[in-house]
Amino acid sequence: MSTTATPATGKQTILSVESINTYYGDSHILKDLDLRVDRGETVALLGRNGGGKTTTLKSIVGWVPPRSGRVMFEGTNIAGREMMRNARAGVSLVPEERRIFTNLTVAENLKLAQITAARPGWSLDEVYAHFPRLQERSANKGDEISGGEKQMLAIARALVQDTKLLLLDEPTEGLAPLIVREVEAIIREIKSKGMTILLVEQNFYSALSVADRCYVIDQGQIRYEGTPDELRGNTDVLSRYLHV
């Protein structure tokens, strides 16, 4: 259906974060953090609240620029570049709070994303085919839709753009279990179309069910890297950093 999807070919790195240090005011949040995402891969970044997961995503897109280190995206250092430029280069962050424009309708939210995109991604028809609920609610304002619909809209906003790297921050947070399954299914589907995804999750089980590889972050540093199966078997890491 989609023309933008290209299957993953070999191991080609699309994003490589190289020893970044990020601060909020005086607080040193990320400490020499490294991570890598290959094209077509879905990588989960796991860890407790306050460990630096969201800050990592914000550092990548330029929301909270790192004070040192490099963020290499498709071979270019994008650390400290404006959010707008990174977005137009194809790095799309779907933030934790969804940040739907509540004063705009669902259709306007999508239209805005189309207007601001450097190159088009999915067509509106494709979006509505995948998210029939959004079509039903297209005339509703952003504050008149449910949490699950907001999450779908937030993801759809990224898809109508030519997104090359999708950063999802806690996509299942605060959703009812049934809706969580729905969102997981959507992530799997996007993934199957070849999208590269960096996923931040507190919901360990949800994340492991979609990820190819995962990192565990704690106190601003990567503590563990492995496949979901390896992580499931590592009780030390699980209880130490994830408390499961």
Added chain:
Amino acid sequence: MKDWQFYALTALGLVLLPFVIHPIGGYPALATQILLLGIGAIGFNLLLGYAGLLSYGQAMFYGVGAYVALLTVSRFFPQVHSIWLGILLAVVFVGVMALLIGMLTVRLYGIYFALLTLAFAQMFFFIVFQWRSLTRGDDGLQGITAPPLTFGPWSLDLTQRLPDLNLGIFGNLHDVTYWYPFSAVVVLGVLAFVRTLTRSQYGEILAAIRENEERSTFVGFDSKSYRIAAFTIAGVLTGLSGALKGLFDTSIAVDSLDVETSGSFVIYAVVGGVKTLFGPLLGTAIIQYLQNVISGNQHFGEAWRLIEGVIFVAVIAFWPKGLLGSIPQPSEFAYQPRFRPSDSLPEAKPMTEGIILETKGLSKFFGAFGANSDIDFKVRAGELRAVIGPNGAGKTTFFNVLSGLRSASAGTIYFKGRDITRMPGPQRVASGIAKAFQTASIYPDESVFENVRLAALARVQGMFAPEFLRRSGRLQQVDDIAHDALEQLDLSNVATTRAGSLSHGDKKRLDIAVALATQPELLLLDEPVAGMSIDEIHKTDRLIRALAKRMTVLIIEHDMDLVMGISDSITVLHQGKVLAEGTPAEIRANRLVQEAYLGGHVADAVPSSAPPAAPHTEANP
């Protein structure tokens, strides 16, 4: 600066002023004018600098002060041959006026406050303009001779000149009238008063409210009263400025009430430096002097107001703290708290028996959205109760309604058997409910000790204490409570650190310590360990358990290990309603809870029969 240094240097400066401006084109009357207008600027600075309120209506106090003083000496009581009555009536009248207007305006902020004060000033302008029989409208009051300055039988005509004494390039003493020494004495008094005020307990609390109003309200200060007091004092000083200036000029024009006058006080204070003692006076001197020199110049005279505007814009853009404020100030972090054994600690309040907190049908709506609906909730005294639920379940809203940050839409809250549904936040703190915030709400620019001490001060002094003159001293009882709170949260070792530079975990514990220093019976903790490292969580876990032995604790927390480990009982909120309530074991086994909150995975993750995985030392109650 020590007291005697302050008085000596200020007095010296005031004595020299009329002479040092002589060689650069000033004259003695200009010096008097600077001092008299400076009083108004000093008053305005109290508002903008210390209370953080930008008033665009100071002209009403200035103008009304002048009218009342001049009318008193010319029409109301012409038979009284003393300047004091005019000044006194002006100050009293303006004081009452400022108090009333303050009560109506201080709950607004920013642009709203500026416009509302401007609106009141315009109304007074209109009244003065229209009340021709009294004020002579457009003509203003003119040619009113000020009565003499009197002390008992002794009296002095202020327009009289000082003895002849040639001072060379600094002019002649004979050029100076007695108005100048009189003004200088008044200004010295005003400066001493404002200096005392800003260092007083009142001034300290006013500054705290400016720095973090939310925190100040929830340690129990009635921020509105503190601001009304500041507004009134500022009004009185501006009224005094107007009264003296009117008497000095022997006239007042209705224009003195217009927005240009209000704006000029803003300019004086901002140029000189708000939040500094001498800044407003310096600003007045610079602007008045330049105005005098430039507007008299035949080439640039016309351009004076333009030059003034350019100076003002340049100062705001390049020296936002003003000329004096841009000079680095010595740090005030010198205070070393005395660590004493806390044996003189005031007795903890006896624990209430039975149900300490109860809500019946409590609801909170935001528009049509019910963040809390129909919550029935009971907590026994001494209990440690956790409130859990998915994001958006209404937990924080529930806490906000309990603490008084938000008002309930429906239902009732009982605390110690008393209906507190309509009680304002500070009063709830006084009656024993304290709150630690989800995002630590502290005074970042104060020391850790000072943060806690402010809360203890609220506990001891109550919601509003008009301690305008008492030096913000070290009340032993207050210090003891503060030290105790720091010790409880294990923060004594960082007592002198600037709070803003603490680590995330320490900030959160400081926030709890601040709440604790209000000596609550019920402590509300909103996600106390969110964002903490494992070690910090374990530490905080222990601290909360210790606190729970002394008071009732309500806690919102996402960390299930902590919640399951420390709670006596748990309430689960879901979509604004109570979904379940019970002991940790019951909640863990509850299918509804697993479905709604724990996402169905909990059964796999934590077998309900096993103890929690975290290394908690104490067994579940």
Added chain:
Amino acid sequence: MSQLPGTLLDGLIRGLAYVGIALGLTIVFGMLRLVNFAHGAFYMIGAYVGLVVTEHLGLPLGLIAAPIAVAIFAVILDFALLRRFYDRNPTAQILITFGIAIVVQESLRLIFTGTTRSYAIPFWLKSSFNLGFTQYPTYRMIFALGIVVLIFAVWFFIERTNYGLIVRAGIRDRTMVQLLGGNVRQASTVIFALGGAIAGLVGAGASPIYNVDPNTGFYFLVPSFVVIVIGGLGSFWGAVAGGLLVGELQSLTTLISAPASDIVIYVAMAIVLMVRPSGLFGESELIRG
């Protein structure tokens, strides 16, 4: 009460002038969260540029030159000074724009002297128009129509164009617009220039009615702030409703007491602020302004 229809019409015209000025204030506040006390200065620059151009080239060109000149001035001001004040507190914004207002006003006073100046408008516009119940100056009728057109043009720009969509989204969440690749900074500049252009156009358009002197800017600025505070800071239709309300209120008060018309709006604003601080159409989240 035979003056009533004429008074109501005067109120309408005055109210529309306020709406015209308040529109720019309210969209600038809504989009940039900037409290712009220099907005009255924009009106004045428009009025004086319009005056000069009208004298030499006629009113139509004056009405074109005024908004362009003010838009250019606004962009320069934005880049040179105001940009650093976007994220400062409202107090700092009020102070800096208040200072700019003084500088502009006094510059204009030096250039054009303090005397009141009137526009040279074409003869046919000086005529009166018979409305049946009253004779009314033709120019005022055209001015009223022009403002109504302007209101809908601005509305169309904001509600119906792609650019307007970015602006509306930016009002709610600037960061998210940037995360989607939108150029918020450019949109801010455009909005600031647009706000200035509207003020300039209204300045040139209203001056044939109200004349112009260096104090006119402030004379219109304060009521315009009253208008948007009554209507709700940042609210589009609030500014329109507030403007008409204030215009009529002032006009009707002249029937009872002419001098009181200057003060009635302040009384109205004080009442609105004390009863409903967020204004008639406003959002309470803006109270802290």
